[in-house]
Amino acid sequence: MPFVTVPVNTVQRWLGVITAIVTLAVLALLGQVLNQGVRVEADLQKLFPKDQLHPLAARATEQLYREFGNKALLAVQAPQRDEARQAAEVLARAIAHNPLLHIEQVAGHSPQLIAQQALIARHHFQLLTPQQREHLRTDPTPLLGQAQAALFGFNGNGLSPLDDPLNLVPGYLHQLQPALNGELLNDRLLVADEQGQLILFALSVQGEAFSLSVQEQVDTWLTQVRQQLQDNPHTANSQILVSGAIFHAAQAAQQAQREVRVIGIGSLVGLLLLFMLAFRRLQPLFLSVLSVAYGCGCAFVVTHWLFAEIHLMTLVFGASLIGVAVDYSLHYLCKYHATLASGGDRDKPVLDGLLASLVLSLITSVLAYSCLFQASLPGLQQIACFSIIGLACSWLFVMGLYPLLLRQRAQVDSSLPAPVPLVDRCAFSIWQFWQATSRQARIWLAVVLLGVFSLGAFSFSISNDVRTFYTPSPELMASERRLQQVLQGVSPNQYFLLSAASPEQLLQLEEQFRYGHLDPLVARGAVHGYTATSVAVPSQRQQALDYQLQRDRVYSNQGLASEFMQSAGFGAEAIADTREKFHLAAGNDLLPDTWLLPDAWLQVARPDQRLLWLGEREQSWVSIIGLRGVADVDALAGLASRAATGQNTILWVDRVADMSVLLQHLLQVSALLLLLAYGVIIVLLWCAYRQWRALVQVVVPMLTTLTTLSVLAILGVDITLFHVFGCYLILGLGMDYSIFSYVGGMHDRVSQRAIWLSVVTSLLSFGLLSLSSTPMVQAFGMTLLLGCLFNWLYAPLVATLKPPMQRLHRHKGKQDDE
Template identity: 30%
Template sequence: MSLETSTRRLAAVWLVFVLACVVHNVWHWGLQRRAPVTDMLAMLPRDEQRPQAAQATQALADAGSRRITVLIGGGAQAQAATAADAFLRALGDVPARHRVADADQNAWLGFYAPLRAGLLSPQAREQLSTADTETLADQALAALYQPVGGPRVGNWADDPLNLFGRWLAERGQMSRVRVQGGRLMLTDSTAPERHFALVLIELPGSGFEISAQRALQPKLDVATKAARGQGAQVIAAGVPLFAAAASEQAEREIHTIGLGSLLGIVALTLLAFRSIRPRLLVALSMAVGLAVAASVSLLVFGELHLVTLVFGASLLGVAENYGSNYFSARQGLQASERWAMLTRQIPVVSLAMATTVIGYALLALPPFPGLRQIAVFSAVGLVAAFVTVLWWFPLLDGAGLMKPTRFAHWLGSRRALWPSLGRRGLTLLLAATALLAGWGASRLRVDDDIRQLQSAPAALVAQQREFARLMQAPGVAQFFVVHGASEQQLLEREEALTAQLRGMRVHAQAVSDWLPSLRRQREDAELSARRGAELRPVLADKLGQPVALAAAPHAEIEPQAWLASPVSEPVRAQWLGRMGDGFTSVVLLRGAEAADARAGLAALKLDGVSWVDKVGEVSQLLGRYRQLMSAVLVLGFVLTWAALACRFGRASWRALAPTALASVLTVALLAICGQVLQLFHILPLLILLGLGVDYGIFLLEQPGRAETRPFLSVTLAAASTLLSFGLLALSGTPALQAFGLTLLIGVFLAWLFTPFFLPPHA
C-alpha cells in the first residue's frame, strides 16, 4: 500500500476521532455548562487535601464575590450622610443598603431579650464565677446610683449587674460600624473627627461575570463622582472590583498583545509562503491538539483544572514547529513530490515529537494530581497536533508547485552567516556562560509567595488597605475551620477554640459569639440564677429594704431559628451547615497577619479544628511545584539526550547543548535583571526544552551551509513563538510576564546558539 493511500485512510479515521472529541467538548463545556476547577489545593496529593477546608474557602469566596462595601465621608458626620445620599441616588437601581429601620433594631432586642439569662460575656462569666457576693453587690449598687456606660435593657431590678447589657455591648464592639440616626456609620479610630457612611452593595450574581461587571462599573463611577462632588472621600472594597480590573486588563492585553502577535505571525507567514493557507493549517493542528487533549483528559480524570488548561494550551505552541517544518520542506516541490518529502520528514519530526513528549510525560511521576493532568493533557495534545500535520496536511496544502518566495530564500540562506565553532570557540562560549551563570547565581532570589503574583492596580490595593484599616474587619486569608458531628458539638468546639484564642490575645469572630451552644446557655443560666439568689439578701441588707429581683427569662436558641432571624446576618456566611458526616463553620481572625502569630495559631491542636492559611498553603504549593519542575527539567534533558543518541549517536550533544546553555543563561539573565525566581519562570523552561531540541534536530539532520529549508523552518518557528509567547513579557499580569520573559530570552538564545554547534565540516 502506498504512503498516499494509507495516509488518506488514516486521515479519515482521524477525522472521525477528532469530530467525536469536538462533540464531547461541546457536550461537557456547552450543554453541561461545566467549569474548570480553580482551587489550587485540588492539585495537591489526595492525602494532603482537606475537603472541609476547600469547601470553607470556596464558601467564603462565593460570599465575597457578590459584595462591594463603600465608605463615604472623611469629614463631619453630616457631610458623610449628605454624600451617601448623593451616592445612593446616582447608583440608581443597584441593590444597596445604608439605612437601618427602627423595626430592624428592635428585632435584635426582640430576639435576644427572652434568652438573656443564658447570655454571658466571657468577662461577666469569669466575674460571676470568681467574685465574692459582697463585691458583686457593690457593683450592682454602683450601677443603681451612678448609671454610666453600656446599654441597659429593662429595669435595674431585672438585671442589677447589667449582664445582658454587657453581652450586647460586646457584640457591638465586634464591629466598628454603628447605627446613628438610622444610618450605618463609622468613625476613624485614629482621627475621631473623620466620619464615614457605610454602603453595602450585594450583587444578585457573581462579581466574576463580565456582563455584571460591565453593567455595574459605569453606575459605580457615576455614584462615586456624585459623592466626591459633595467633598467626600470614597473608599470602595470588594472582590468584584478586583475582578473587574483583571477583566479590563485582560481585555486590553488581548487587543494589544494578542492582536499584535496575530498580525506579526500572519505577516511573517505571507512573506515566507505568499499564502495564508499554511497559517490556517498550523492553527488547525493546534486546535485539534487542544480538543483531543481536553477530551482525553476529561475521560481520564473526570474534570480539568484551570492551571492544566492554561499550561497545557501554551505547551501546544510547540506544535508550531511541526507545521512550520512541513511547509518549509514543501517549498519548491510539486504536489506529487510531497509524499517523498513526507517519507524523509517522518523520522525527523517523529524524533522531535518524541523528545518533547518525554519531557512532559515526566510530569506524571510525582504524586501530584495537577502535574499528572498537565502531563496527560500536554502529551496527548502534542501527539494529536503531530498526527494532524502528518495525516491531514498532505491532503489540505493544495495542488501544484509551492513556489519559494524571495523572503523565504533570503531567510533560509542566513544559515551561512553562522560559523561552526571548533573546540576553542566552544570553550570560550562555555567559559562566558559559566561567568554569567556565576554572576546570576550570586544575585539569584527565590520567592514563592502568591502575593508576588498580584497584579491589581495600585490605587485599588491602596483603597483596600485603607478600608481594612478603618473597618478593622477580620481577614479571610487565614482562618479556622471547625467541624462537629452535630450542631451542638460544633458550637462547643468553637467555644473551646475562641477561649484559647482569647488567651493568645487574638481577636476572633465566631458563630458561637452570637449563638452559644445549649450547654453554654444552660451553664450560664444556672450560674446567673445561683449568683442572683446569693445577691438578693446582700442587696436587701445594704439597701435596708427587701429587694425583689426579677427572674431573668430563659428560653434557648436553636441554630435553625437563629439562622432564620436577621440577627444572624453579621456572621451567617461563617455557618457552612452540613458537610460530609457533620456540620462545619469558620472562625475568622483579626491581628493574625504576622508570621510568628500564624505559627502559633497553626500549632493549636483541638478536636475538630483545622487551621487554614490560604496564602501560605498556595505559596508552599507553588514552591513545591517549582522544585519538582526543576527536577523534572533536569531529568528531561537526560532522557532527551538518550533519545537523540538513537539517531545521531555521538553527535547528539550538538542538538541538545544549545538549549541547555540557553536555559542556564536565561535563568542567569533573569537573576541579573532583578527578577525573583518562581514557578512561572521554571514552567517555560520545559517548553524551551521541547522547542530548542527541535531546532537542533532539524538543523543537525541537514547541517549543510547551503541547506536553506531547515533554517527557514527553525527561524519561522522561533519567530512565531516569540510573537505568540514572547510578547507576554509586556503583560501586566506578573505570572504571564514571567512566562513570556523567560521564553523571550530562552527561545532567542536557543535559536542563536544552535547553528554554532553544527559540525565544522557542514
C-alpha cells in the same frame, strides 16, 4: 528508525484517514460537551490535590468564600460631613436602581438583631460576658452604675428593671454585634477620623461575582457613579472606596483583556509581516493558524470531556502550544516552498525527508509533557492532557491534510518567489557564526558560559508568593486597607478551625482556647479581636456556672438585685417578684430544656455568625474562630499545637501561607518531572539512533534552560512556578531545533530557514508576554523570550555531528536554495 522504510505515500494516505476519524470523534465529543454545558474553572485551588489540605480546612474555606465571595463594601469619603452625606445620597440612589446590588445593614435594628434580643432575653439568667463575671466576683460597682444609668434612660434598650435589674442583657448583646467605630446616620454607618468623613454601604451581589458579564456591568455602573459625583459641585471632593472579590476580579479581567488586545494585535501584525517576507503570500499564514487552531480546539474538547471541566490555567498554558505546534507547519511549508521555487520534482511528496524528523519531534514533545501525568496534582495532569492532545492533533493536521490542501496549489504555481534576502541572511547567520568561530573562541565561550552558570547558581532564589498570580492596583489596595482599618472585619484567609466529639465538647474547647490563649494575645495587641460561637452560646458547663453566679451574687436574699432595687425605690413585693422569676426559670439548677443551644442560636444568627458553626463533619463537630486585625501571625500560628488536647483538634488556617506551601510543592514536583522528561527523551534518542553521538541533541534545550534560569537569577528575578512551566516549552522547542539541525547538518538551508521562522514566531507569541503587568504571565513570557533566543543560538552545535543514519532523512545532494 523503522518507519522510514514505509513508503511516504502510504503513510500520507493513512494519516489522512486517521485525521478524518479523529475529527469525527472530536465532533461527537463536542456534542456531549455542549449538551452538558461548557465549564471553565477559575478557582486556583482546583489546581491542587484535595488531600494536600486538611479536609476540614478545605470545607471551612469553601464555606467562608461562599459567604464573602458575593459581598462587597462601598463607601463615600469626603473632607466634610455634609459633602459626605450628599455623596452618600447619590450613591444610595444609584445602588437602588442597580438590580445587581442590594444594600445590607451594617448595624441597626435588623430582623436578626430583634430575634437575637428575644432569644437572649429568654435565657438571660444563665448568660454573662467575661467582664460581667469578673465584676460580680470582685467589684460590682460598675454594674450598679450601669443599672442606675439604664433606670434613668441612659444606656438602656434592655429588659425591664423587674426582669433584669442590673441591666446585664444589653452588655451581652453588645458583644455579639460587629465591632464598628462610628455612628449611625440615616441607618448608615458614618466614621470620622483624620482622613475625613466616611459613610459605608454593605452590599450583596445578586449574581456570580466571578461572572465576566456581572463584573463588566458593576464596573461600568461604578464608573458612571464616580463621574456623577465629580460633575456635581457639591460632591466634587468626594471619592468612592471599594472592597470585595468582585472588584479584584473585574480589575484582573480588564487587565487581561487589555493586554490580550495589545499583545494580540502586535503579535498578529508581526506574524503577517514575517510570513509575507518569507513566503510572499498569505496562504502559509492561514494554513499555520488553521493547524494550531485545530490542535487547540481538539485539546479543549477532549480535555473538557475527560475532566468534566477545564481550568483557566490550562487554557493559558495550553494556548502557548502555538510556539511548538507551528513548527510542524513551518517545516512543511518551507520544504514545499523550496521544492517549487527550485523547480524540483513535483510528484515527490514533501514529507519525503521530513517524516522521520517530524515524527521524532512529536514523540519527544509528547514524552516531555506526559511526565506531568506522574504528578498527583490535578492541575498538572489537565495541562499535560491538553498539551499532548493539542500537539498530536496539530501534527496530524499538518501531516494528514496539508498534502491535500497544497496538492492543487502545487499544480497551479509553476514557481514561487524566493524569500526576501533579509530573511535568509537572518536565518543562516547563526550557522555562519558557528562555522566562522575558531576552536579557541569556542573554548572561551564555554568558559564564559560556565561563569554565567556559576554566577546564576550563586544568585538563584525561588519565590512562592501568591502575588505571582495577581497583583491589584495601588488604588484598589489603598481602598481595601482603608476600609479594613475602619471596619476591622473578620478575615476569611486567617482563622482557627476547631473540632471535637460533640457540640458541648466543642463549645468547651472554644472557651478554653479563648480564655487561655486568645485573650492574652488580644491584650498584647497580637490580634485586635475575635468572634466565635461560644461568645453567643456558652457551653452548658459555663451556662451552669453563670446561673449559679447570678443566683449567689444577684438574686439571693441579700443579693445585688435586692440591694439595687431597694436603693432605687422598688417595693418589697417587686423585689420578691423579680427573685421569683429567676427561680421559676429553672429552679436551683438548670434543666435540660432551659439550655441555650447552638441550633437555637443558628436560627436567629446573621450569616457571618452562622458560618462560624460548621456543625457535624466526618463524625466530628467543627467550628471556626474568626480573627479581626491580625498583627502577629507567628504568635497565632504557634497556638494551635499548644492548645489541642486529646481527640480535640485546633488547626491554624492561613490561606496565604497555605497557598505558598502548595506553590512550593507544585514547583518542586514540576522541576523533578522536567528532569524526568529529559531522561525519557535521552532514552528515546538512544532507541531511535542507537548512537551515543545522537544524544547531543538534548544538550540544546538543556543548555538553554540553564542559561535562561542563570540570566534571570543574575538579573535579580526570583524563579517561580511559571518560569518552570516555561522550561517545558523550552524543552519542546529546543528538541525540535536540535532534531532538524542534527539531521540537516550545517548546509540544510530549508531547515535553517524553518528554524529561524519558528524562533521569530515564538518570540512574537511569547516575547510580548514579558511586557504583561500580570506577574505570572510576565514570568512565562520572559522565560520563553530568553529560551527561544538561546535555543536558536545553541541549535547549530549539534549539526557538527552527522551520523550515517542521517542519509535516510535527507535528499541526495545539498539543499541550498540561496
